[in-house]
Amino acid sequence: MTGHGGAGLAHGADTGAVGGAGAPERLARAALTRVLEPGDERGGRWLRECGAVELWRRITDPGGEAERLSGMTVRRLAGYRLRAAGADPERDLAAVAAVGGRFVCPGDREWPTQLDDLGDARPTGLWVRGGPDLRLWALRSVAVVGARACTPYGAHMATTLGAGLAERGWVVVSGAAFGVDGAAHRGALAAGGATMAVLACGVDVAYPRGHAELIGRVAGQGLVIGELPPSEHPTRSRFILRNRVIAALTRGTVVVEAEYRSGSLVTARVAQRLGRFVMGVPGPATSGLSAGVHELLREEGVLVTDAAEVAELVGDMGDLAPSRRGPVVARDLLDAVAGRVLDALPARTAVGAREVARAAGTSADEALGKLYELHSLGFVEREGGGWRLTRRATCRDDARRGGS
Amino acid sequence: MGFARACSVALVGVEGVVVEVQADLEAGVAAFTLVGLPDKSLVESRDRVRAAVVNSGAEWPQKKLTVGLSPASVPKGGSGFDLAVACAVLGAAERIDPASIDDVVMIGELGLDGRVRPVRGVLPAVLAAADAGYRQVVVPEQTAGEAALVPGVSVLGVRSLRQLIAVLCDEPVPDEQRPHEEGRPDPMLAGLMVPGAGLGTGLARGSAAGEGGRPDLADVAGQGRPRKALEIAAAGGHHLLLTGPPGAGKTMLAERMPAILPPLTRQESLEVTAVHSVAGILPPGEPLVSRAPYCAPHHSATMQSLVGGGNGLPRPGAVSLAHRGILFLDEAPEFSVKALDGLRQPLESGHVVVARSAGVVRLPARFLMVLAANPCPCGRHTLSGAGCECPPSAVRRYQARLSGPLLDRVDLRVAVEPVTREDLMGRGGRGESTETVAARVLEARVRAAERLAGTPWTTNSEVPGHELRTRLAVAPGALMVAERDMERGLLTARGLDRVLRVAWTVADLRGAGRPEASDVVTALELRSGIPRGVPLGAGAA
Numbered sequence: 001m002t003g004h005g006g007a008g009l010a011h012g013a014d015t016g017a018v019g020g021a022g023a024p025e026r027l028a029r030a031a032l033t034r035v036l037e038p039g040d041e042r043g044g045r046w047l048r049e050c051g052a053v054e055l056w057r058r059i060t061d062p063g064g065e066a067e068r069l070s071g072m073t074v075r076r077l078a079g080y081r082l083r084a085a086g087a088d089p090e091r092d093l094a095a096v097a098a099v100g101g102r103f104v105c106p107g108d109r110e111w112p113t114q115l116d117d118l119g120d121a122r123p124t125g126l127w128v129r130g131g132p133d134l135r136l137w138a139l140r141s142v143a144v145v146g147a148r149a150c151t152p153y154g155a156h157m158a159t160t161l162g163a164g165l166a167e168r169g170w171v172v173v174s175g176a177a178f179g180v181d182g183a184a185h186r187g188a189l190a191a192g193g194a195t196m197a198v199l200a201c202g203v204d205v206a207y208p209r210g211h212a213e214l215i216g217r218v219a220g221q222g223l224v225i226g227e228l229p230p231s232e233h234p235t236r237s238r239f240i241l242r243n244r245v246i247a248a249l250t251r252g253t254v255v256v257e258a259e260y261r262s263g264s265l266v267t268a269r270v271a272q273r274l275g276r277f278v279m280g281v282p283g284p285a286t287s288g289l290s291a292g293v294h295e296l297l298r299e300e301g302v303l304v305t306d307a308a309e310v311a312e313l314v315g316d317m318g319d320l321a322p323s324r325r326g327p328v329v330a331r332d333l334l335d336a337v338a339g340r341v342l343d344a345l346p347a348r349t350a351v352g353a354r355e356v357a358r359a360a361g362t363s364a365d366e367a368l369g370k371l372y373e374l375h376s377l378g379f380v381e382r383e384g385g386g387w388r389l390t391r392r393a394t395c396r397d398d399a400r401r402g403g404s
Numbered sequence: 405m406g407f408a409r410a411c412s413v414a415l416v417g418v419e420g421v422v423v424e425v426q427a428d429l430e431a432g433v434a435a436f437t438l439v440g441l442p443d444k445s446l447v448e449s450r451d452r453v454r455a456a457v458v459n460s461g462a463e464w465p466q467k468k469l470t471v472g473l474s475p476a477s478v479p480k481g482g483s484g485f486d487l488a489v490a491c492a493v494l495g496a497a498e499r500i501d502p503a504s505i506d507d508v509v510m511i512g513e514l515g516l517d518g519r520v521r522p523v524r525g526v527l528p529a530v531l532a533a534a535d536a537g538y539r540q541v542v543v544p545e546q547t548a549g550e551a552a553l554v555p556g557v558s559v560l561g562v563r564s565l566r567q568l569i570a571v572l573c574d575e576p577v578p579d580e581q582r583p584h585e586e587g588r589p590d591p592m593l594a595g596l597m598v599p600g601a602g603l604g605t606g607l608a609r610g611s612a613a614g615e616g617g618r619p620d621l622a623d624v625a626g627q628g629r630p631r632k633a634l635e636i637a638a639a640g641g642h643h644l645l646l647t648g649p650p651g652a653g654k655t656m657l658a659e660r661m662p663a664i665l666p667p668l669t670r671q672e673s674l675e676v677t678a679v680h681s682v683a684g685i686l687p688p689g690e691p692l693v694s695r696a697p698y699c700a701p702h703h704s705a706t707m708q709s710l711v712g713g714g715n716g717l718p719r720p721g722a723v724s725l726a727h728r729g730i731l732f733l734d735e736a737p738e739f740s741v742k743a744l745d746g747l748r749q750p751l752e753s754g755h756v757v758v759a760r761s762a763g764v765v766r767l768p769a770r771f772l773m774v775l776a777a778n779p780c781p782c783g784r785h786t787l788s789g790a791g792c793e794c795p796p797s798a799v800r801r802y803q804a805r806l807s808g809p810l811l812d813r814v815d816l817r818v819a820v821e822p823v824t825r826e827d828l829m830g831r832g833g834r835g836e837s838t839e840t841v842a843a844r845v846l847e848a849r850v851r852a853a854e855r856l857a858g859t860p861w862t863t864n865s866e867v868p869g870h871e872l873r874t875r876l877a878v879a880p881g882a883l884m885v886a887e888r889d890m891e892r893g894l895l896t897a898r899g900l901d902r903v904l905r906v907a908w909t910v911a912d913l914r915g916a917g918r919p920e921a922s923d924v925v926t927a928l929e930l931r932s933g934i935p936r937g938v939p940l941g942a943g944a945a
Binding site: 186 | 780784785786787788789790792794796797799800803817821892893894932933934935
């Protein structure tokens, strides 16, 4: 890692990044984002072994002895060189600065170090749009991902989760895709909270195009980040590889609606491998769109139904979701015999104590004793020579009789 | 020389305009001129009238004859003026007393042999005549029943021009033989029911099928939630969207909807009959439509066939034929976007305004829309283990075909799940019959109408939002869940109004005076399609 220094000033105005990687390093990494595909582990190893500046020199310099890099073949080198010929990092940095962005690379103070968990698949650097500090935001973030072609239920759950997490001060991270992703961003934005979109294209490219406005709003109110340099377009494989960034960046991943074969499940599996929390929002068992989530829940995934439960899992100690159970009904607290005696009383008419005892299967004395107890609790009252249920006991009947 | 006048009616949309037919005879070279914005079919009237008059034993005046139709500015078409033209000519020729036809409205087409043939749109024509103050109308015998629906008008049904001449001259009326014998087709009815008039509008002859043939709601296996939605839609007049895989029973449910709607009131019946009469789909022998019509156009329907159109003067489309009834759009995303968006105006205003070269008409179109859609092109999306292979983008595109503004007007969105084996084999017990549900619907409608007495509205779906929020109070705290959704951006302000309307209907069906929180949650669930744990109230018998 290069130290702090004046070298950063050369592009300080463009990058806006504070401290960290020096200018040559930054420039080389920015250039390399155009050469190395996201998730290129071989490239990541070379980066680790010889540093960005040296790697860039070897690739671009015909006499750079690039062949000495382990795993570098002539054909691969030709591919890299073809790309490198078109790379112009300074123009890219200017382009991202023009849309209010910057380039953040490992070693920067803003670099989210949890991405280092990806090992050699760690992004070369991240292009960032938006004001907030990426590292600080990522520290308290949760990913909400799911199907693009989601059902209204999926969209509803994603929106509610997005809003709920945002209200609890969590940053909602997602992929700005149609469906669940978009709904999660919208929920967070609606709650006036923080949200971050990880794109599989250049941060100045609005993809999907239908979400141009949404991405614009996220960039204005939150962060839009991506591994790919400006004006790059997404491909199928880039979507899948983008998911590893979402998984690594956040403390946990919530999947809302995913089929068996789904990109969201890829995110969840990466999160699992990296030791992040994996959560799933259940759907109807009949829905094929929730089948993947259910599979996840049958494995290591944790079932969550709202933001409080997510926060409890990924949050700090004390971030407990309120405990939930049905209301405690007074008659649940009765002892077994008293309960039987109470059940033995008919709904409307009054009966004698002996009859109650017979129906409840107790002795007459015991029944009488329990009836007086129940009387003082307000469940029964005397009527003539017999006993009858009070109005209150009749009303509360549903809880024990299965709501019939 | 000779002058006489008679009256007839020109139809503009489903409204009639009384037209004065004047005949003038002058000395000169024998000729027959027809003036006053006639269209092609009306110009042909000259030849028909001449032949009919001659074949009825009257003499055709060999003079210069001018027939004028006024007001000249109203476009006129069709063959319904024949009778009036013939009488005016005979009046001018003094075969009949001009005074006797002065204030008689005559509608009917003439055959070359002098028989009077029925025409379409008799009911609206007679209504217009009555409104204009005419008290006597002459119509073809077959449509006399239709004309007699109009109060305060004396109707004379005639079979031939000869009969009419005899009546007007106080001569003994010749008894025309009925042209058709039992068991053989009636040539006079040819053209009354226009084949293809309802083409593309898919109007079902529900009433013609007879009582025995009407499908019953008890035939539907399972489907508790969609049944309940159907009931709520019928009770409150809310539009409904059914989504589900093919074969789940969406069409079956929709077909059973008209029967649970309350019978039409007299006023509604007249409105519906007028439209059907103009469209030429009124079955003979059944002058009054008393049940809610059901119209299910095919998804290849054009905007013209949906909202009305055609050359010259517009003719009623599916939305008007479904007036006071059900418009069922099966495979709704397959309809052209233009056609669907054409529905927005009638959905909002209850009528449709169509402009064509010959004029602008306003047709009634207050219908209950039922949409059915598959979740994706193959129909198996979201179905567990069904193997839908539609890419997400295709699913999105498919679902996006139903535009937001259209869907926004749909209050109830229900998923129709595939029928389970148990339900299909009747192990779950049969569902409620149409009769039971219809009774509940009627009761709910009466309750709503009583509450809305003194306002221009009768069903919950018609009440404007501000009235709903200010005048009609719900139970305290009932709206909490909906308000929470609104804060989250899950519900728009308009959506909240819609939820409120449905909640009122749910309460009406329950027999409650005002909506409780549970009614609002039910409405919310039906509006958003997101389960909120509402127990099934209806459907299970």
